[in-house]
Amino acid sequence: MKLLVTGGAGFIGSAVVRQAIERGHSVVNLDALTYAACLENVESVANSPLYAFEQADICDREALDRIFDTHQPDAVMHLAAESHVDRSIDGPGAFVQTNVTGTYTLLEAARAYWQGSGKPVGFRFHHISTDEVYGSLGPTGQFTEDTPYDPRSPYSASKAASDHLVRAWGETYGLPIVLTNCSNNYGPY
Numbered sequence: 001m002k003l004l005v006t007g008g009a010g011f012i013g014s015a016v017v018r019q020a021i022e023r024g025h026s027v028v029n030l031d032a033l034t035y036a037a038c039l040e041n042v043e044s045v046a047n048s049p050l051y052a053f054e055q056a057d058i059c060d061r062e063a064l065d066r067i068f069d070t071h072q073p074d075a076v077m078h079l080a081a082e083s084h085v086d087r088s089i090d091g092p093g094a095f096v097q098t099n100v101t102g103t104y105t106l107l108e109a110a111r112a113y114w115q116g117s118g119k120p121v122g123f124r125f126h127h128i129s130t131d132e133v134y135g136s137l138g139p140t141g142q143f144t145e146d147t148p149y150d151p152r153s154p155y156s157a158s159k160a161a162s163d164h165l166v167r168a169w170g171e172t173y174g175l176p177i178v179l180t181n182c183s184n185n186y187g188p189y
Ligand SMILES: NC(=O)c1ccc[n+]([C@@H]2O[C@H](COP(=O)([O-])OP(=O)(O)OC[C@H]3O[C@@H](n4cnc5c(N)ncnc54)[C@H](O)[C@@H]3O)[C@@H](O)[C@H]2O)c1
Pocket: 006, 007, 008, 009, 010, 011, 012, 013, 030, 031, 032, 033, 034, 035, 036, 037, 038, 056, 057, 058, 059, 078, 079, 080, 081, 082, 083, 084, 098, 102, 128, 129, 130, 131, 159, 181, 182, 183, 184, 185, 186
């Protein structure tokens, strides 16, 4: 399977890229290389014939169209984001731009590619979101997929907005979407 991974030079994305290649998948790593990127995290797979890197911004529709056209991915895993809550309080604009406008632009590029390829049934657009769209838990309890949205920072509001866009593209255009809301990730790198 060929995966288009956005944000593959970031913390989680680079782990996805390494593991996907270890499992024998082809990966196109699409990343703008912001302050958060660290290409050293994918150095171990950078020379693999299964790996390709594209430096691009998910707000750049022309670049996205070229990348879809060149690489013809079977699925998209969308991790690229402005991801730090504290930075979103100091400067929310970049979060709206990348997380909302960027996700919209990627959805439109993916939809055009999927439709243009005859709507392959196996195609998936996997949007990686956060549990922070559900607000804060007390000392106990858990969120479920039915928990009402209650974002409390510019970061989580921008991720909530992107979740709504992804669901809308699924409902309105039939784009085969998967949406996951993970909690905090930690580990090496
Ligand atoms: N880290 C966590 O604990 C956590 C928890 C829940 C959800 N998430 C979500 O998982 C995803 C990955 O998180 P992370 O911690 O790896 O983030 P990160 O900040 O480490 O990496 C983000 C990557 O996206 C790239 N990027 C940023 N803006 C871009 C743009 N406009 N175009 C293309 N690339 C761009 C950056 O260069 C960077 O490589 C995010 O969507 C985040 O919201 C993270």
